[in-house]
Structure formats: structure tokens, C-alpha cells
Amino acid sequence: MKVGKKIKRFFKKRPLWKPLSAIVLAILVLVTMQAVLQSVKAEMEQEAREYLMSNLLLGGAPFREEEYTGEDELITAVYRGTGGCVVETLVDGYAAPIAVWVGVRNDGHVTGVTIRDMAETYGLGRNAMFDVDFLVQFLRTEGDAAVGENVDAISGATVTSKAVTKAVNAAVGFVTGADVSSGATEWGG
Amino acid sequence: MKKQTYLLNILLAIFVGGICLTMLLFDVLAPYVVVPHLSIPLLVLMTVVPLAVENYVGAPQKREWAGTLIMGTLTLTVLPICAGQLGDVSILRLFVCSAAVFCLTTVLYTSMSKRMAGGAKAKAAPAVNALLLYLAAQFFQGIM
Numbered sequence: 001m002k003v004g005k006k007i008k009r010f011f012k013k014r015p016l017w018k019p020l021s022a023i024v025l026a027i028l029v030l031v032t033m034q035a036v037l038q039s040v041k042a043e044m045e046q047e048a049r050e051y052l053m054s055n056l057l058l059g060g061a062p063f064r065e066e067e068y069t070g071e072d073e074l075i076t077a078v079y080r081g082t083g084g085c086v087v088e089t090l091v092d093g094y095a096a097p098i099a100v101w102v103g104v105r106n107d108g109h110v111t112g113v114t115i116r117d118m119a120e121t122y123g124l125g126r127n128a129m130f131d132v133d134f135l136v137q138f139l140r141t142e143g144d145a146a147v148g149e150n151v152d153a154i155s156g157a158t159v160t161s162k163a164v165t166k167a168v169n170a171a172v173g174f175v176t177g178a179d180v181s182s183g184a185t186e187w188g189g
Numbered sequence: 190m191k192k193q194t195y196l197l198n199i200l201l202a203i204f205v206g207g208i209c210l211t212m213l214l215f216d217v218l219a220p221y222v223v224v225p226h227l228s229i230p231l232l233v234l235m236t237v238v239p240l241a242v243e244n245y246v247g248a249p250q251k252r253e254w255a256g257t258l259i260m261g262t263l264t265l266t267v268l269p270i271c272a273g274q275l276g277d278v279s280i281l282r283l284f285v286c287s288a289a290v291f292c293l294t295t296v297l298y299t300s301m302s303k304r305m306a307g308g309a310k311a312k313a314a315p316a317v318n319a320l321l322l323y324l325a326a327q328f329f330q331g332i333m
Contacts, residue, residue: 027267027271048221121327
């Protein structure tokens with residue numbers, strides 16, 4: 001009881017200490033959690049990567065990373081599997097670069113597209129991540145995807161739609177050997 | 190007006206700490222989930238929620254502005270760093286953005302809340318004001 005009263009009196013006399021204590025407590029919790037979780041982070045990331053890649057290119061596992069030496073600056077990594085590749089691309093979006101992973105069969109058919117990272121506007125460009133109707137349009141395209149022709153853009157997010165299209169075409173270009181600098185093409189569509 | 194307290198800063202530390210912890214957990218335990226980046230709208234969201242909650246839980250506060258703004262900036266800068274959510278944003282940039290966002294949002298919201306309608310019929314006013322400020326921040330980022 002005495003200790004409780006002393007603490008109460010301490011905080012009453014020094015009002016600034018209450019928020020400072022809250023900040024320090026939050027820092028301690030976050031630093032401890034980060035230290036505890038650090039050991040499992042790499043393992044979980046690897047698991048998630050394998051899971052996503054095996055969904056983008058069904059039956060393609062195991063995947064091995066291949067060094068990319070092409071000219072296309074949009075391609076950041078290539079993972080070759082059985083019968084095709086999963087290509088990681090980074091393309092300029094409306095707000096920030098968008099990371100798009102594309103599964104492509106060796107004959108150039110797109111088997112899967114997923115957006116791994118983006119900072120587009122909520123309710124507009126960010127919908128590209130979850131809009132199945134939009135993403136499904138790229139399946140079985142062969143590097144010929146174009147917004148306004150065989151791809152319908154997401155309403156209010158034409159720039160994001162064109163950016164994703166550009167990423168998909170770049171990935172197909174890598175697999176089919178039509179790997180040119182797609183970065184030079186304005187908005188890919 | 191009542192005596193000076195730092196209720197806003199305590200709520201801010203709890204809310205920002207909670208968001209950072211959630212982002213950290215998603216980052217590690219569910220890496221396939223795309224976690225929102227640190228951005229101006231997110232910083233605004235992390236500021237307006239405690240401001241709205243302060244309106245609901247506490248009587249009107251007389252702010253000690255210097256202390257409130259310094260500690261708010263400190264909270265918005267340090268907690269994301271501790272949670273490893275910095276990404277490719279530099280610490281200086283985060284500090285400047287946090288300071289600008291927290292100061293502007295707090296001053297705007299406080300000035301709005303002084304003019305808010307009170308009483309039972311205006312229970313939603315603090316939340317609606319917070320939502321409007323968040324939407325304005327999204328719009329602001331869109332035109333930048």
C-alpha cells in the first residue's frame with residue numbers, strides 16, 4: 001500500500017514521467033519481441049517463399065535461384081523450377097514501387113501472379129492485391145497483356161494496373177527470351 | 190479546462206506500440222501478408238486514433254504543448270524503429286515526417302475539437318473528425 005501511494009505521489013508531482021514510462025515500456029516490449037522472434041524469422045520467410053512459388057507454378061517445386069544477367073531492370077530475381085520459372089519483378093507504381101511475382105511456364109504461359117509489396121492508395125490501387133477478376137486476366141497471357149486490349153484496368157487505378165501488366169510482360173519476356181529493357185516502355189500498356 | 194496531463198501521449202504510446210507489435214508479429218509469423226508501409230497516412234492514422242479516444246475518455250485537457258509535441262514525435266519515431274519497421278526509410282526522414290505529421294494533426298484536431306458540437310447527439314463527432322483528417326492525409330499523399 002505504501003509503495004502504491006509513493007508511486008502515485010511520484011507521478012502526481014512529475015506528470016511528464018507517466019507518458020515517458022509508457023514509451024519506455026512500449027520500447028522494451030517491442031525490443032524483447034523482436035529479439036525473441038528473430039530466430040524464427042528467416043525460417044518462416046523461406047517457408048512462405050516456397051509456399052507462394054509452388055502456388056504460382058503448380059508442380060514446379062523444387063525451385064532454385066538463378067542469377068539474372070539480362071537487361072531488364074524490372075526483374076530482381078529468378079527462381080527456376082520444373083517446367084517454368086517464378087520471376088520477381090519490381091515496377092514503379094503510383095505511390096511507390098510494386099513487387100510482383102509471376103509464375104511462367106517454359107512455353108511462355110503465365111500460370112500465376114501475386115503482388116508481394118505495394119504502397120498504393122487504399123480503396124484504389126491497393127485493390128490490385130485482392131482483385132481476383134483483375135489478376136486472373138493475366139493467366140495464360142504470353143507477354144501480350146495490354147491494358148485496354150486484353151486486360152481491363154481496375155477502376156481509378158489505371159497506373160497501378162499498367163504497372164502490374166508491365167511486370168507480367170517483363171517476366172514472360174525473360175522466359176521466352178524476348179528479354180529487352182521493358183523499363184524503357186512507358187507504363188507498359 | 191482541467192489541469193495539465195499527458196493523456197494523449199500515454200494513449201499514443203499504447204496505440205503506436207500496439208500497431209508496431211502487430212506489424213512485427215505479421216512480419217515474422219505471416220510473411221506472406223503484405224503489411225502497410227510506414228507512410229504519411231499511416232502516421233496520421235496512428236495520431237488521430239489516440240486524439241479521438243482522448244476526446245471520449247478524458248475531460249478536455251489543457252495541453253502542455255512543448256512536452257506533448259516532443260514526446261509525440263519521439264513516440265512516432267522510436268517505436269517503429271524498435272519494431273524493425275523502418276524499411277528503406279532513413280531515420281532522419283522518419284523523424285521529420287513524424288514531427289510534421291504529429292504537430293499538424295494534433296494542432297488541427299485540437300482546434301477542431303474545441304469547435305465540435307457536444308452532447309448526446311454529437312457522440313460520433315470525434316470519430317468523424319478523425320476519419321476526415323485521415324482521408325485528407327490520403328488525399329494529400331495522392332496529389333504528391
